[in-house]
Amino acid sequence: MSPAEIVSLAPIVFGAGLALFLTLAIVHLVRYVRATPAMRLSIRQAGRIRRGWSRLAPMAGLSVVDRKPTVMAQISQELSTDKTRKIEPRTLIPTIKVTPDEYGVIVRAKCLPKVSLEEFQKASNYLADAWGCVRVSVTPAKKPGQVVIRAVREDPLAVKTTHVPTGLPPEHITHWHLGLDEYARDAVVDLANVPGITLAGLPGYGKTSAVNKFICDFAPSPLVQFGGLDGKVSMIEESDYAAVADRLFRFVGNDLHEANRFLKDMVDLRRRRVKLVRTVFGSANMWHKGPREDWPLIVLFVDEAQAYLREIKARDEKSRELAALVAENGRLLAELVAQGRSVGMITIPITQKPTGDALPTAIRDIAPVALSFAQRSTDAAVAALGEDIRNWDDMNPVNLQGSTYVGVLVMSNPHGPGYIRVRTPYVADADAAQIAQQTAHLTRDPAALLNAFDSGPNLSKAA
Ligand SMILES: Nc1ncnc2c1ncn2[C@@H]1O[C@H](COP(=O)(O)OP(=O)(O)OP(=O)(O)O)[C@@H](O)[C@H]1O
Numbered sequence: 001m002s003p004a005e006i007v008s009l010a011p012i013v014f015g016a017g018l019a020l021f022l023t024l025a026i027v028h029l030v031r032y033v034r035a036t037p038a039m040r041l042s043i044r045q046a047g048r049i050r051r052g053w054s055r056l057a058p059m060a061g062l063s064v065v066d067r068k069p070t071v072m073a074q075i076s077q078e079l080s081t082d083k084t085r086k087i088e089p090r091t092l093i094p095t096i097k098v099t100p101d102e103y104g105v106i107v108r109a110k111c112l113p114k115v116s117l118e119e120f121q122k123a124s125n126y127l128a129d130a131w132g133c134v135r136v137s138v139t140p141a142k143k144p145g146q147v148v149i150r151a152v153r154e155d156p157l158a159v160k161t162t163h164v165p166t167g168l169p170p171e172h173i174t175h176w177h178l179g180l181d182e183y184a185r186d187a188v189v190d191l192a193n194v195p196g197i198t199l200a201g202l203p204g205y206g207k208t209s210a211v212n213k214f215i216c217d218f219a220p221s222p223l224v225q226f227g228g229l230d231g232k233v234s235m236i237e238e239s240d241y242a243a244v245a246d247r248l249f250r251f252v253g254n255d256l257h258e259a260n261r262f263l264k265d266m267v268d269l270r271r272r273r274v275k276l277v278r279t280v281f282g283s284a285n286m287w288h289k290g291p292r293e294d295w296p297l298i299v300l301f302v303d304e305a306q307a308y309l310r311e312i313k314a315r316d317e318k319s320r321e322l323a324a325l326v327a328e329n330g331r332l333l334a335e336l337v338a339q340g341r342s343v344g345m346i347t348i349p350i351t352q353k354p355t356g357d358a359l360p361t362a363i364r365d366i367a368p369v370a371l372s373f374a375q376r377s378t379d380a381a382v383a384a385l386g387e388d389i390r391n392w393d394d395m396n397p398v399n400l401q402g403s404t405y406v407g408v409l410v411m412s413n414p415h416g417p418g419y420i421r422v423r424t425p426y427v428a429d430a431d432a433a434q435i436a437q438q439t440a441h442l443t444r445d446p447a448a449l450l451n452a453f454d455s456g457p458n459l460s461k462a463a
Pocket residue numbers: 160161201202203204205206207208209210240352406407408424425426427
């Protein structure tokens with residue numbers, strides 16, 4: 001191609017570049033105009049962070065000086081007429097990619113020698129101030145050599161949210177989406193291989209709403225069946241579970257005899273499942289291939305669990321009989337919480353304060369997942385979340401007392417040591433009732449489903 005031809009192409013190249021620039025500008029503008037007000041704030045914030053990064057990074061100690069001249073710098077010095085010119089050392093700063101979202105920004109940064117996770121973590125308070133954020137967290141990225149900086153403008157824990165159930169089956173049958181943590185990250189309990197979850201918290205802080213969300217999220221799936229015991233009522237109409245009654249395969253109130261029968265039936269079901277699990281799934285663990293419609297995950301809520309387990313002191317005959325029932329309930333619950341894992345049974349004891357008098361430690365301490373809304377004392381917090389909570393003052397649910405933190409719970413950090421705080425959304429009874437009615441046709445008695453396997457011919461079909 002001759003020089004003249006190249007020059008003649010210049011306007012075309014320039015025009016294409018301009019068109020591309022204008023297209024990108026329009027795409028960004030449309031995205032900005034259509035965004036929510038919070039998202040617009042984040043988009044502007046992301047722009048400021050990008051523009052200010054080269055000045056801020058060295059001031060925050062996130063830069064490194066490279067004294068060795070590059071090959072290009074050496075060549076340029078060789079060619080220069082000014083032989084006195086020195087090659088200045090270069091200040092390197094981590095390259096970043098900024099993504100805005102409703103709560104703030106996510107910054108992905110490439111580490112440099114001596115500027116890695118630890119240095120970013122040390123600088124996090126400074127970054128929060130400089131970016132006008134309430135909180136900044138730094139975690140390792142999935143890609144080696146990178147970190148993720150999460151910056152939130154408003155405290156997600158302090159903003160109440162609501163969840164309107166979609167009525168669609170969950171994407172992952174093992175993911176219980178509790179809400180958002182303090183960095184607006186999804187807080188998820190992984191249900192696979194979990195036999196028991198304890199749920200605690202002062203009255204009126206959101207336990208029922210969390211259970212409603214659980215049921216609403218999983219009710220549209222035939223792979224999950226729910227049972228409920230509620231120790232504070234005599235019949236379901238009076239219970240927090242009235243709204244979801246249509247989606248429960250069985251419900252029992254505060255009658256100790258009935259509760260005992262229900263728990264015995266569940267233990268019996270567990271033992272029957274243990275006998276059949278290899279034949280049906282080809283292994284001793286249902287989670288390798290299940291759950292399935294004919295072998296659903298069974299979730300048993302035991303609300304006001306202390307009502308079934310409370311020590312009975314009087315010595316008359318009736319009291320002795322009730323005391324024996326209570327002791328047996330404790331054993332049955334302990335068996336479910338300890339051994340339901342491999343056959344797909346999750347038991348969720350719910351109580352306000354899970355100290356030993358309310359929930360025997362033999363049950364409480366074997367549940368692998370513990371969740372707690374606000375607690376009144378550190379003893380109660382320790383009972384709810386384990387001894388380690390004493391080492392994490394900020395996370396202690398004692399600090400969650402007060403109306404601002406209704407709906408906020410504490411759980412173990414699924415990504416590392418310590419705990420996280422989670423803003424759970426409010427789920428109205430009316431929405432829960434609607435989902436339960438819409439999905440009532442999916443309710444099955446899991447014991448009856450198992451009969452089909454016991455009776456032989458279906459076994460080969462299932463296996
Ligand atoms: N996640 C939430 N976000 C905002 N408000 C909530 C949330 N959960 C509950 N609330 C408010 O608190 C009230 C009581 O909640 P809920 O019935 O879930 O408490 P609870 O812990 O189950 O109480 P109890 O131990 O008495 O059964 C609700 O009616 C609602 O107004």
